[in-house]
Amino acid sequence: MVVLHAFQMLCPGCVRDGLPQAQRIHALFDPAEVAVVGLHTVFEHHDAMTSVSLRAFVHEYRLTFPIGIDAAADDGPVPQTMHAYGLRGTPSLILVDRRGLVRRHGFGAEEDLAVGAAIAALLGER
Amino acid sequence: MVVLHAFQMLCPGCVRDGLPQAQRIHALFDPAEVAVVGLHTVFEHHDAMTSVSLRAFVHEYRLTFPIGIDAAADDGPVPQTMHAYGLRGTPSLILVDRRGLVRRHGFGAEEDLAVGAAIAALLGER
């Protein structure tokens, strides 16, 4: 299954809550079972959060899971994947089951206890 | 299933980590699925942690799950259930599955992410 963490590098809630949680998920679960993927979904301050800045951010915060950059849209500030998934903002945590279906869609700080339980419940499905 | 949290009211790690975690488990899961039970396993300072003191402690810390008192042993400081379960100290977190089997045995502070996942994995079993 996939745990997709959508963030912006200058979003305080992402830095304080979301990204450390994603890193903890990455550390706890077997990567062959749970793939943690970050997605840099910039929808504001685009000039301030370029790929150059993101690279330094990832280095300084010692993030070790793979991180993609959401592609800009032609017609507005919200990038393409963020729009396609209907994300409301950052941080967002998306759980995708083994069949590729989005099963949980969280926005804002989420309890570790609940997230751990949600991941395990999906892992336990046949 | 049952989540058994063994603690002592004057154990700093219980007050700081274990009991708040037990309370969060109690708040998150459906009580019909996950029964959180506290167990006051006094194995030191017996005169300091009487049932009178425990009652005030439970009131002040707003603990809302049921709490039992481990019965003293005839032949030593370690109480009977603590001895029978082979607990190494406090805090301890024991997960008992639906069939009544002890499936996880934690000692000391444990990550919410891991505990949430362990509970959900047992809940998912047929």
Place this chain on the structure above:
Amino acid sequence: MVVLHAFQMLCPGCVRDGLPQAQRIHALFDPAEVAVVGLHTVFEHHDAMTSVSLRAFVHEYRLTFPIGIDAAADDGPVPQTMHAYGLRGTPSLILVDRRGLVRRHGFGAEEDLAVGAAIAALLGER
């Protein structure tokens, strides 16, 4: 000068905020300049917070500053020093200057920054 920390061993705010702050004050300042004194001002659950329980509490929480026990009053639950100083509850932090005058009277959690500044201001007085 004297920093007087009034607490009850079963008061959650004392355990979480007040006592660790008193311990930090004790660790930071020269004891010849700043004497940190704890005062166990029991005004509720008297049977639950006896001197036997307090002794175990002090041991378990590794408190290293001297702690006195406020003497019970003849005519009510509030002990004598707590009454004499007009304390509103626990935790309370009282700053007494070099001349013996009470100069600051705090109730509840207080910012370290403000407490550190208040202590230093009194220390700087001629």
Place this chain on the structure above:
Amino acid sequence: MVVLHAFQMLCPGCVRDGLPQAQRIHALFDPAEVAVVGLHTVFEHHDAMTSVSLRAFVHEYRLTFPIGIDAAADDGPVPQTMHAYGLRGTPSLILVDRRGLVRRHGFGAEEDLAVGAAIAALLGER
């Protein structure tokens, strides 16, 4: 007096410890007595921490004290004021007394209690 906080926007210790402390100092003391000034001393990842990115960072983190940008040096990565003050890295906290003398030079996370006391000690000087 002046409290000078030197930071980099992509320095985790600055975001977690230094900048919130500077903001608390700014909130606690009378601005007529204690002027808190931030200084963006970029000495690594220069392309990642431009003034455009800094502006968004300051907005997102709700920093309300004035912040200057340390001027780049001609001959190396360390900017001019950082070099002139002999700063070892970020976060750094510099206390300047009323006469304009640097009196305290801190590097890394510092206790609020100690910082509050140091500021008050300088304020109390004639």
